Amino acid sequence: MLEIKCPYCGKRSQNEFSYGGDASVKRPELGKEISDKDWDDFIYNRKNPRGKHSEFWHHIAGCRQWFKVLRSTATHEIFKTAKIDEEL
Amino acid sequence: MTAITPLEFIHKKGIFGDHHKKNEVDLLRFSEVKNLTIIQLVQYKKSKISINDIKIENLEIPIQSSNVKSNKETRILWSAPRTWLILSSKENIIKTIKKNCDEAEFAITDISHSRAIIQIQGNQAKEVLKKGSPINFNEFDVNKCVSTTFHGITIIIDSISSHPETFNLLVLRSFGESFYHHITDAALEFGYVGV
Known part of the structure; x- marks a missing residue:
């Protein structure tokens, strides 16, 4: 069981949270022509790294805020958490 | 009924x-x-009002997470950033809240039921x-x-x-x-x- 530090509530158990995907993926700019490959990369293609990975998490049973987590996919160690508009 | x-x-x-x-x-x-009235109070993102200036039933609104301000009849619970739950045995608490909190700045919802x-x-x-x-x-x-x-x-x-x-x-x-x-x-x- 992970202990995740919500930027708003503090350290809480993992079962209060829900994983929300890769935080490094950027949505293509609105109204701009983009290739099928760029759209594919945004929707489907992920890197699946072994090591540090920036992720979105949702404190769904707590304050219901989205935030970012920098976590190791190998050891599950959590290095840092940040509010959604902050840099990790 | x-x-x-x-x-x-x-x-x-x-x-x-x-x-x-x-x-x-x-x-x-x-x-x-x-018979408790439960009101959810949410401050809009665009709102620039300082929450420190607002009091409900002479209670300050808690800013820190997990804090509660209370008196005999009313409890104000921090629920999330810019979000509070107000529990009160006073029947007209919603009127008091609307009087103190401008509805252009706050969403006030009765969730008692x-x-x-x-x-x-x-x-x-x-x-x-x-x-x-x-x-x-x-x-x-x-x-x-x-x-x-x-x-x-x-x-x-x-x-x-x-x-x-x-x-x-x-x-x-x-x-x-x-x-x-x-x-x-x-x-x-x-x-x-x-x-």
Whole structure:
């Protein structure tokens, strides 16, 4: 069981949270022509790294805020958490 | 016509669980809290009003997470950033809130009928809650609140008193009966009184 530090509530158990995907993926700019490959990369293609990975998490049973987590996919160690508009 | 409370058909009065040779005063007590008005107050993102300038029923609005400001009739619970729950036994509390909080700056919603509230009282109350909730109750003082889970059900725990330990447990109305089963089942080993 992970202990995740919500930027708003503090350290809480993992079962209060829900994983929300890769935080490094950027949505293509609105109204701009983009290739099928760029759209594919945004929707489907992920890197699946072994090591540090920036992720979105949702404190769904707590304050219901989205935030970012920098976590190791190998050891599950959590290095840092940040509010959604902050840099990790 | 009278309103049907969320636990009307499930909450039973009497003594249950392992109560033999125990003094009834020492047993846990479960009751349904009725007739509380619950208002959700949300400050809009664009709002620039300082929350420190606002008081409701002479209570400041808590800014720090998990804090509660209270008097005899009203409790203001920090729920999330820019979001609070106001629980009050005053019937016209919504008028007071609307008077103090400009509706152009705040969303004020009456959610009284969408929550079931169970009050658990007794010196084993924390032991019961520890069975299903991941919160560290050793650091959970009076006038603190927390939104967490109990056996997978999202609940809000509001710590009312420490002598005896008293907690109000708020749960979505539709989860009320299921949660009641979970919490009373967890209390059987201590014995409890339904009041």
